[in-house]
Structure formats: structure tokens, C-alpha cells
Amino acid sequence: xxxxxxVGYDRTPSSERALAEAGREAxxxxxxxxxxxxxxxxxxxxxxxxxxxxxxxGLRRGAEELAETGVRSxxxxxxxxxxxxxxxxxxxxxALADAGREADLLLLGNRGRGGFADLLLGSASxxxxxxxxxxTMIVRGPERDPADEIVLALDIExxxxxxxxxxxxxxxxxxxxxxxxxxWDLDWTATMDPDAxxxxxxxxxxxxxxxxxxxxxxxxxxxxxxxxxRLDVEVADGTPSAALVAATxxxxxxxxxxxxxxxxHPGMRLGPVTHALLHHAQCPVVxxxxxxxx
Numbered sequence: 244x245x246x247x248x249x250v251g252y253d254r255t256p257s258s259e260r261a262l263a264e265a266g267r268e269a270x271x272x273x274x275x276x277x278x279x280x281x282x283x284x285x286x287x288x289x290x291x292x293x294x295x296x297x298x299x300x301g302l303r304r305g306a307e308e309l310a311e312t313g314v315r316s317x318x319x320x321x322x323x324x325x326x327x328x329x330x331x332x333x334x335x336x337x338a339l340a341d342a343g344r345e346a347d348l349l350l351l352g353n354r355g356r357g358g359f360a361d362l363l364l365g366s367a368s369x370x371x372x373x374x375x376x377x378x379t380m381i382v383r384g385p386e387r388d389p390a391d392e393i394v395l396a397l398d399i400e401x402x403x404x405x406x407x408x409x410x411x412x413x414x415x416x417x418x419x420x421x422x423x424x425x426x427w428d429l430d431w432t433a434t435m436d437p438d439a440x441x442x443x444x445x446x447x448x449x450x451x452x453x454x455x456x457x458x459x460x461x462x463x464x465x466x467x468x469x470x471x472x473r474l475d476v477e478v479a480d481g482t483p484s485a486a487l488v489a490a491t492x493x494x495x496x497x498x499x500x501x502x503x504x505x506x507x508h509p510g511m512r513l514g515p516v517t518h519a520l521l522h523h524a525q526c527p528v529v530x531x532x533x534x535x536x537x
Contacts, residue, residue, distance in 0.1 A: 246274040246347040252313040257352030278313035281338035282306040336370035353383035374510040384526040394497040403533040406500035426483035484519035491524040
């Protein structure tokens with residue numbers, strides 16, 4: 244079966260970028276694309292109130308035409324691509340997350356039609372991401388020429404096979420270098436007693452070397468599965484958020500994992516590092532749920 248890509252589209256500049264990225268992803272993967280537009284129709288519940296059915300019909304027809312605009316745009320750019328449209332009534336975040344539930348990748352723009360232009364990530368995109376059950380890309384950052392580099396934010400203490408699998412597969416599809424970064428704040432050496440430890444610089448260098456060895460051991464099986472991937476392993480000194488945001492300045496994509504919600508509802512729990520990337524990354528961000536079923 245072909246892989247499937249779902250993209251939220253509302254004809255805003257942000258969603259146009261997400262649409263374009265969906266087309267590129269589909270071309271790389273030979274995937275099917277579904278262009279989804281959600282419209283929020285709330286029926287009147289006051290007993291004596293009456294709203295003509297034509298209002299809802301008109302809203303749906305307008306939504307269908309808007310979604311078809313996205314379909315025509317993708318077909319024009321990629322004539323051989325299989326593209327369909329889907330219109331969903333309901334709150335935008337719920338509708339988009341539900342539409343992407345069975346997809347291999349859900350794409351969203353980072354800004355919607357909300358009235359708070361100073362927000363770095365739109366509230367609808369953030370809510371959709373927190374409800375999503377599969378890999379979700381937030382398309383953000385300046386438009387620029389490809390750098391042929393993907394960044395993977397890897398937690399050596401809690402590596403997730405689904406996050407590693409997505410990153411290596413994406414790097415292989417793009418024929419891009421995969422830069423794996425594990426960020427550690429090595430300022431802990433400043434609190435150590437030099438008389439007890441000896442050379443602090445040497446201790447720090449040894450810690451970095453040990454981390455690198457551990458990362459390489461962890462990554463070797465994945466590199467064996469994807470021998471075409473060019474791999475760089477980096478231990479970054481500094482806070483994870485700062486180190487990873489800086490790494491996005493020259494990357495095409497950054498991949499980060501997120502734990503599933505534990506309150507009985509579908510979706511992901513977005514930690515502080517993920518939040519920092521969603522608001523400040525200079526390239527698209529893919530959030531992959533940990534422990535997702537294949």
C-alpha cells in the first residue's frame with residue numbers, strides 16, 4: 244500500500260507552504276495526499292431560533308471549493324500525484340487530528356486565521372499537534388534552498404525506535420545528511436573539586452567521548468538498515484532547547500519525539516524542548532509520538 248499524507252489547508256500563506264511541503268513529501272515517498280479543510284458549523288440550540296439549512300449547505304460548499312483549490316494546485320505542480328480532498332465539520336484541531344489519525348504524516352502550517360499575529364505558533368496548530376496520534380510536521384521557518392541536512396534530537400537515556408525510524412527513513416528519502424544531536428549541559432564540571440577529579444577539561448572531554456560512543460552504539464543498527472544515510476553524531480554542550488534551535492538554522496527539517504498522553508485521551512504531551520522548537524525553529528519540525536503502533 245502507498246503511504247498517505249494529510250495536509251490541513253485554508254488558503255492562508257502558512258497553509259500554502261504546508262501544501263507545497265506535502266507535495267514534496269508525497270513525491271519523495273510516492274504517497275497519496277489528502278487535502279483537508281475543516282469548517283466549524285455550530286447549529287443553533289435556542290428553541291425558538293431558526294437558521295436556514297442553506298447556511299450550513301453554503302458553508303460546506305465553500306469549504307469543498309477551498310479544499311479543491313488545494314487539490315488543483317498540487318496536481319498542477321505534480322501531474323502524476325494522487326490527490327484527493329476532504330471536508331470536515333467541527334472544531335479545527337479535533338477535525339484535523341482525526342483526519343490524520345491513520346496517515347503516515349500530517350502536515351500543518353504554523354499560523355492560521357487567528358487574530359494574534361505576534362504568536363509564533365497558531366493555537367489551532369498547537370491544539371491539533373497535542374491531539375495527533377502520528378508523526379506531525381509543523382511547517383515553519385524561512386523559505387530557502389535545501390541544505391540537504393536533517394537534524395534528529397536524540398535522548399540517549401530514552402531513545403524511541405519510532406523516532407529513529409522516521410528520521411533515518413526521511414534522510415534516506417531526501418538523500419540528506421542526518422545530523423544526530425544529543426545535548427548536554429556540561430557546566431556540571433564547574434561544581435567538581437579539581438583536587439578530587441584532576442583535570443576538569445579532561446573529565447569533560449571524557450564525558451563527551453563516552454556519550455559519543457554510546458550514541459554510535461545506539462545508532463549502528465539503524466545505519467545498517469539505511470547504509471545510504473550519511474550520519475553525523477554530535478554531543479552539544481548547552482541547554483537542549485538552545486542547542487537544537489541553533490541547529491535548525493541550516494537544516495531542512497528537525498525530528499523530535501514526544502510521549503503519548505496518559506490521561507486516557509489520544510494525542511501527545513509536548514515537553515519544553517518541543518515547545519521551544521515549535522516556536523523558534525528555523526525549519527519545519529516533525530513531532531513523532533513515542534510508542535506508536537506500526
